[in-house]
Amino acid sequence: MTDSRLAALQAAAPDLRLKTEPGDLEHYGRDWTRRWTPDPLAIALPGSVAEVQAVMRWASAHAIKVVPSGGRTGLSGGAVAAHGELVLSLERMNKPLAFDRVDRTLTVQAGMPLEAVHNAARENGLEYPVDFAARGSCSIGGNIATNAGGIRVIRYGNTREWIAGLKVVTADGEVLDLNRALVKNSSGYDLRQLMIGSEGTLGVIVEATLRLTDPPPPTNVMLLALTSFEGLMEVFAAFRERLQLEAFEFFTDIALKHVLAHGAVKPFEEVHPYYVVTEFAIGDEAKEAAAMAAFEACMEAGWVADGVISQSDAQAQQLWRLREGITESLAPHVPYKNDVSVRISRMPAFLKETQALLGQAYPQFEVVWFGHIGDGNLHINVLKPAEMAQDQFVRECEQVTKLLAQALKAHEGSISAEHGIGLVKKPYLDSTRSPAEIALMRGVRRAMDPQALLNPGKLFDA
Amino acid sequence: MTDSRLAALQAAAPDLRLKTEPGDLEHYGRDWTRRWTPDPLAIALPGSVAEVQAVMRWASAHAIKVVPSGGRTGLSGGAVAAHGELVLSLERMNKPLAFDRVDRTLTVQAGMPLEAVHNAARENGLEYPVDFAARGSCSIGGNIATNAGGIRVIRYGNTREWIAGLKVVTADGEVLDLNRALVKNSSGYDLRQLMIGSEGTLGVIVEATLRLTDPPPPTNVMLLALTSFEGLMEVFAAFRERLQLEAFEFFTDIALKHVLAHGAVKPFEEVHPYYVVTEFAIGDEAKEAAAMAAFEACMEAGWVADGVISQSDAQAQQLWRLREGITESLAPHVPYKNDVSVRISRMPAFLKETQALLGQAYPQFEVVWFGHIGDGNLHINVLKPAEMAQDQFVRECEQVTKLLAQALKAHEGSISAEHGIGLVKKPYLDSTRSPAEIALMRGVRRAMDPQALLNPGKLFDA
Incomplete structure (x- = not known):
């Protein structure tokens, strides 16, 4: 601890835990992207809101840049x-x-992992319904900072919908206690909403009060094999019309190949080009009949070639693993990730155009498609050939992202549906937000953090 | 049209409709509050987004203050x-x-009355579920600018939850097309959320894309007569536990007296101190049995003295009129209105304290209580004695509002649940928002409207 700035910090907060070992700097200096070489000054691990305030007061006084850090499972x-x-x-x-x-709320510290939040809600007989595969390692504060989506958005919305109150430490070390779990509060600008999705650039989220809901109904999980991409929207419409969908996810045969190589159980004898995992409420005969009716209608129309419905919790988990295991199974291939969205009604036209675009642009790469079709959200992962250098691979992918960004602009979509902009999507922000919007965002940023201390260079250059 | 500024505006937008007659200045210069003497420069009635832009460019160039105006049914x-x-x-x-x-959205111009929005949704077999008594005269743009709540919040949330996209004209005449109805869009600060509830101080809402939902289930309406205020939260808990509540509203015997004098039909022979109107989903025997069970449990516990359940749509409307007619029936008494909220769990303690406070403070005034108990939102209307001058009445009421604001601060509540801050609650904003929050709000305002042209003096002094 020879750095005089750190000595000043330690003097200001004597009990604050600081780490400066090279292994720690590397570990805490990066997230699930692997493109940048970590090089932080040090790692502060506060144990209280007061310690977070002390860190930000010190940062303000010494003009030190600060990266707020949760589970670091982010992909941008x-x-x-x-x-x-x-x-x-x-x-x-x-x-x-x-x-x-009475309020049906759970107040937690921001570093609590999502899965621990789920468990704490269930111990009280209720549910925090936002969910995705990184649940074990991501933190609720990070979820809020990116307005995380996931696999239940079709039914429960994004993280934003579940935040009743936020405690935030500002760039100059003030504590904001935003909305305090009020159901109705029309008393000026909703700074809570401004913080949600701000990627750590407007304040440090230290506590959150989450709304909880009733436990989900009993559900079944169905896996469908589809004959064509065109049928996908039709199948979605047929299911949404008849059932209360809890999830509706799709992936391609290439995605399945990777998950199976990673140890998942093969669902069908034959290979099909597209697959859907859907989960829906059951519990009475009418609902089960509706599920069968939806399936049969899709079979008759020729959109679905095969299907399986879960007969047990274990089988439901097995079917879910085919979708949820994709990200992990692709990790060894260092994928270049696109996480884009359009309005649901724009999906068919956008999909068609994007497939053609990527088919032309990436003949040399393996491209894996999956995503949340019911939310208009596609994940397009390009896999790095083993022999290609990372730099060259990223350069080539970014050329295509430019084309994708143009298509998104034409279709009024978003370059980041749920991962956030961060560093990865920063060059393409103007495909989604207009110059006037970006100028206003910069103005808001200056109002909240005049020295641009918080998460500098993320989202836009300060 | 001798004013050279108006001549410049008319030259910039030749087809823009302008009004300067004294009757128009008075009509458009005020809302449902009657405390200020209207004195606008003129009334502009644009017919297009381009005309709104022209107005704001002119206002920026000439430093003219602008009051965005909807149905002017606001109470603040x-x-x-x-x-x-x-x-x-x-x-x-x-x-x-x-x-x-497919998207289940309805895009409308901001001046569309709420009731016309309801009708347009229903014509398409869907529902825009935010609702309140001013539906016929308020505009959707005004609803958004105050994040209006109303009688269905307990089931459907506030206006905020239903806004998929907003088109806004900024202070300098730029058009922002915010979120464009994307379900998932994590691409920087959600300026749409910032605009919602900003009371016209950050931009002029010109269009909105509204999310729609399934039509409501068949419902019954029940009117309950309660023996004490203490029983109110118990009755709410008993009903919420057993039924899917679409609304749960309360009012006092004094409120009922005014509504009956205004032509409503007397519901019970005897007079009771408190009443609840609740609406809940029916449609099968289990639900109807649950409603009876809730009612009987409340009778047995002694919380409820009498009750009636609607046997027809006409009767349901008659029961609703007892609650919805209150505001109109009080209008001749020029009420001083408080619209406060606390967390639901804080309701019993806050109610007790506030009742004692107002009993002491207002022995000379008639005080009418009603509101949305399931959202933690109380309306407390103080009626002006006929012989008292308006100025003196407001002065006396404001003394009590100071005490009420202190109680709200102690209970972490809000001085404005759903009416907005405007001019009326501006002196009490600091009971709900901290000095740091207010400073940040001012900073955001400066970032969005550096000349402080938009709705000046509302919410806070610019």
């Missing part, structure tokens, strides 16, 4: 610290603080 | 123009623009 480089920033990790602030049965 | 003075502002009325921009069956 939003938690990367590669330029001497202090990493402010919330990992020790990971506890539930209060449950209220 | 948010649409008052008393200092030579231009009133920018959206009243001619009142048409539906597009319906999308």
Whole structure:
């Protein structure tokens, strides 16, 4: 601890845990993107809101840049610290603080993993319904900072819908106690909403009060094999019309190949080009009949070639693994990830155009498609050939992302549906937000963090 | 049209409709508050987004203050123009623009009355579920600018939850096309959310894309007579536990007295101190049995003294009128209105304290209580004695509002649940928002409207 700035920090907050070992700098300096070389000044691991305030007061006084840090499972480089920033990790602030049965809220520290939030809600007989595969390692604070979506958005919406209150430490070390779980509060600008999805650039989220809901109904999981991409929207419409969908996810045969190679159980004898995993409420005969009717209608129309319905929880999990295991199974191939969205009604035209575009642009690469068709959200993963250098691969992919961004602009879509902009999508922000919007965002940023201390260079250059 | 500024505006937008007759200045210069003397420069009634842009470019160039104006049914003075502002009325921009069956969205111009929005949704077999008594005269743009709540919040949330996209004209005449109805869009600050509830101080809402939902289930309406305020939360818990509540509203015997004097039908022979109107889903025997079980449990516990359940749509409307007619029936008494909220769990303690406070403070006034108990939202209307001058009455009421604001601060509540801050609640904003929050709000305002042209003096002094 020879750095005088860190000595000043330690003097200001004597009990604050600081790490400066090279292994720690590397570990905490990066997220699930692997493109940047971590190089933080140090890692601060506060144990209280007061310690977070002390860090930000020190950062303000010394003009030190700060990267707020959760589970670092992000895919857009939003938690990367590669330029001497202090990493402010919330990992020790990971506890539930209060449950209220009347308000149906759970107040937690921001570093609490999503899965622990799920469990704490269930222990109280209720549900926090936002969910995705990184649940075990991502933190609720990070979920809020990116307005995380996931596999239940079709039924429950994004993280934003579930945030009743936020406690935030500002760039100059003030605590904001935003909305305080009020159901109705029309008293000026909703800064809570502004913080949600701001990727750590407007304040450090330290606590959140989450709305909970009733436990989900009993459900079944169905896996469908589809004959063509065109049929996908038709199948979605047929199911949505008849059933209360809890999830409706799709993936391609190439995605399946990787998941099976990673240990999942093969669902069908034959190979089909497209697959859907859908989960829907059951519990009475009418609903089960509706599920069969939807399936049969799709078979008769020729959109679906085969299908299986879960007969047990174990089988439901097995079917889900085919979808949820994709990201992990692709990781060894260092994929270049696109996470785009359009309005649901624009999906067919956008899909057609994008397939043609990528078929032309990526003949040399393996491209894996999957995503949340019911939310208009596609994940397009391009896999790096083993022999190709990472730099060259990223360069080639970025050429195509430019074309994709143009298509998104034409279709009024978004370059980031749920991962956030971070560093990875920053060059393409103007495909989704107009110059006037970006100028206003910069103005808001200056109003909230005049020194541009918080997560600098993410989202836009300060 | 001798004013050279108005001549310049007319030259910039030759087809723009302008009104300067004294009767028009008075009509468009005030809202449902009657405390300020209207004195606008003129009324502009644009017919297109381009004309709104022209108005704002002119306003920027000439530093003219502008009051965006919808149905002017607001109760906080948010649409008052008393200092030579231009009133920018959206009243001619009142048409539906597009319906999308796949996205389940309805795009409308901001001046469309809420009731016309309801009808347009229903014509397409869907529902826009935000609702309140001013539906016939308020505009959707005004609803959005105050994040209006109303009688269905307990089931459907506030206006905020239903806004998929917003088109906004900024202070300098740029058009922002915010979120464009994307379900998932994590691409920087959600300026759409910032606009919702900003009371016309950050931009002029010109179009909105609204999410629609399934038509409501068949429902019954029940009117309950309660023996004490203490029983109210118990009755709410008993009903919420057993039924899918679409609404749960309460009012007092004094409120009932005024509604009956205004022509409503007397529901019970005897007078009771408190009443609840609740609406809940029916449609099968289990649900109807649950409703009876809830009612009987409340009778047995002694919380409920009498009750009636609707046997027809006509009777349901008759019961609803007892609650919905209150505001209109009080209008001749020029009420001083408080619209406060606390977390639902804080309701019992806050109610007790507030009742004691107002009993002491207002022995000379008639005080009418009603509101949305399931959202933690109380309306407390103080009626002006006929012989008292308006100024003195308001002065006396404001003394009590100071005490109420202190109680709200202690209970972490809000001085404005759903009416907005406007001019009326501006002196009490700091009971709900901290100095740091207010400073950040001012900063955001400066970023979005550096000349402070939009709705000046509302929410806070610019």
